[in-house]
Amino acid sequence: MGKKSRRTKTHQDSTHNPNIHTSNIRSLYRENSWDPLQSSDAEPRAQKYSRRIKPQNDNQARLIEAIDAHNVVLAVGPAGTGKTYVAVAKAVEALESGQVSRILLSRPAVEAGENLGYLPGALDEKLAPYLRPLYDCLSDRMGLRNLKKYLQDGTIEIAPIAYMRGRTLNNAYVVVDEAQNCTYGQLKMLLTRLGWQSTMVMTGDPDQSDLLEGLSGLRDIASRLDTLDDISVIRLEEQDIVRHALVAAMLTVI
Numbered sequence: 001m002g003k004k005s006r007r008t009k010t011h012q013d014s015t016h017n018p019n020i021h022t023s024n025i026r027s028l029y030r031e032n033s034w035d036p037l038q039s040s041d042a043e044p045r046a047q048k049y050s051r052r053i054k055p056q057n058d059n060q061a062r063l064i065e066a067i068d069a070h071n072v073v074l075a076v077g078p079a080g081t082g083k084t085y086v087a088v089a090k091a092v093e094a095l096e097s098g099q100v101s102r103i104l105l106s107r108p109a110v111e112a113g114e115n116l117g118y119l120p121g122a123l124d125e126k127l128a129p130y131l132r133p134l135y136d137c138l139s140d141r142m143g144l145r146n147l148k149k150y151l152q153d154g155t156i157e158i159a160p161i162a163y164m165r166g167r168t169l170n171n172a173y174v175v176v177d178e179a180q181n182c183t184y185g186q187l188k189m190l191l192t193r194l195g196w197q198s199t200m201v202m203t204g205d206p207d208q209s210d211l212l213e214g215l216s217g218l219r220d221i222a223s224r225l226d227t228l229d230d231i232s233v234i235r236l237e238e239q240d241i242v243r244h245a246l247v248a249a250m251l252t253v254i
Helices: 002-016 058-069 083-096 123-142 144-153 184-191 218-225 245-251
Strands: 072-076 102-107 156-160 172-176 199-204 231-235
Touching: 058 072, 058 083, 058 231, 072 083, 072 218, 083 102, 083 123, 083 172, 083 199, 102 123, 123 144, 123 156, 144 156, 184 199, 184 218, 218 231
Parallel strands: 072 199, 072 231, 102 156, 102 172, 172 199
Antiparallel strands: none
């Protein structure tokens, strides 16, 4: 309490001291700095990465090359290897270069044994926690202003797996995230949604499935598709983790 009182008093004394010229005092924080949590349509600037994504290791480089060369790619590996980020970054590249006319991102609304039916609130409120990681990646690559615009006009669509049945996705870049939380039937359904001039990238970690044991179809699907020449299955390892070094260490013991 004493420190706080002295700091408050010093600030008050300095602002009323005639010997101190306030014109020489500069705030360390800009009032109009970009805040992703308090953004509006009148943002002072659109923040994004203008450069192409650069691989952080050999397997990330293989993943990027596979996406450039194949229409269907599976990226399988532990958390923190950059699977989702690379997939979303390549989707943004494809959209901005005119290779596709839209981006569709999907992930199962299942985590830790919960599903949407047991969560409170409207559908949008139920989906928000599950889709937030995808919003973060998109905002990081194209800026929040562009993301808002593309979501509003339908250029970018983010939807749960259940909403994909019966659709044919032409001229689109499709990213299926957290695929380890899909059953074999769901993954088969998703793969058969692929239309003309489209790319689909599935990402997931078979060792982190929230489904009951034996229900996840990712490992089986990856093994089967690995036999096809026109489909690429990239397997990332613990040494490819680009998060904090402790993440890799913890994954060896938990």
